[in-house]
Amino acid sequence: MAETSRRALRLLSLLTARRSWSRGELAARLEVSERTVRRDIDTLRRLGYPVASLRGPAGGYRLGAGHTLPPLLFDSDQALAVAVALQTAPHTVSGLAEDATRALEALEQIMPTRLRQAVEALRLTRLQNYWEFPAPPIQAVALQVAGGAVHRHEVLIAETLGPGGTRPVPGTAGFSPARRIEPHHLVVWAGRWYLVGFDHADDAWRVHRLDRLHLHAPTGIRFTPRELPGGDVAHLVMTTYDRGDTPAAWECTGSARLDLPAETVARWAPGGSVVEHLDSGHCRLTVGAWSWAGIAGLLATFDTDLTDVQPAELVAACHRLAHRFRAAAGTGLPTAGTRP
Incomplete structure (x- = not known):
């Protein structure tokens, strides 16, 4: 029974790692027969996990939406990755510090002893390095709006903010009309968030500092993704000189x-x-x-x-x-x- 339970947990972990698996692939990963895989799938279904069967000559399975996965399924490497992410995210996204701390504490409470000890040993103390050039943390709502538009291929309406994050008044210096942007990528580089997209105002690809944009409510206007120049978003961001950067505060x-x-x-x-x-x-x-x-x-x-x-x-x-x-x-x- 203990071996069956461990195998079922391993099977569940595999199902969450990929959209779909053939029965043969699962059998090979678990080093069991395909008949045993079918029995373990039935075990997961009895426990309430919506595992759907896929049609086809090889047969297969997919884990449906709406399931709740116990954090105990994390292996050591995954647990450490989550611990690091929860501790570093608040430094680039504002408003997440308290929630990230609570999430890390909840995760530790239900971890096996060996994983909990590993996570506790990785408590980070962040020091400001002389050669860091970070931007102020991005607002979580801006990240959600921009990320949602990228995912759904929706046009964004955005205004460029002035110094201190203010919205310039029409007719004053620094004011520019709102832009229509087809957002394609969100990129984090050197502690700063950038939105990469095709800008209708310039009829060209642009790289915008996300914290210097005021994003309007989602438009619902869909667009067909364009081919990225050069095909390398990292190269595009790093070689674009007009990203909207401003000098960091130094002596x-x-x-x-x-x-x-x-x-x-x-x-x-x-x-x-x-x-x-x-x-x-x-x-x-x-x-x-x-x-x-x-x-x-x-x-x-x-x-x-x-x-x-x-x-x-x-x-x-x-x-x-x-x-x-x-x-x-x-x-x-x-x-x-x-x-x-």
Whole structure:
């Protein structure tokens, strides 16, 4: 009986992991006969789980909607993944801290001892790293509206918010009419949420910072998904320089003109920096850090010529670093156009 119960739980776990299974696949996974699989399916049905039979030469099963799954079905890796997710989600989505804490506590109460101990050992203390560039947590309702529109292929109506999350008044600086967007993807990168979609106002693909959009109520207007340029949403987000990013709050903020295309710099610039397109081979990067030397160091990582460096404090930091590196190298600086 104990072996049958364990096998039934394993069978239930498999049914939740995929939409449908053939009888032969389940038998192979459980290392039993197909006749035993049929008996275990009957056991699950008697326990109230709506397992539907699929027609076909091989036969198969699907777990229906409306079932309630006990968290005891989590294996060690799944339990740890849920624990990490519940502890990190409130840092990117606002309003979830209390609910996530209660969910984690409820999960621990019904876990076997070995899993509970593993989860308790993974209690996270989040520290702010000097080189993190996070955005303010996104509102959960905005995430639900945007995510629902992406899932249902529904057109979104959105307005671009001004500084501090305010909605600019028509006729004032910074105001732009509401946009019609075909949302295709929600992406999290560098602690920021982005909405990727086809923007009717620009008749082009755009990447929008989700926390800088005021989303209207769902429209119910469906659209046919378009083919994503290049087919790689991560590459599109990381190489788009006009994502609506604003400089993160730092003690020091500076900028420079780089002899590189904007899309190249946007790919490697830290989150919270701003890349401005100047021409096909040049852009301006605005970035913050805890010191002027820190900004100079970030600019140096692009290994290209820098001009129009601002402000004067950043120029002075560049001179200090040049002097230090010259002393560290024990030789003079190479002349322009030569390599050391």
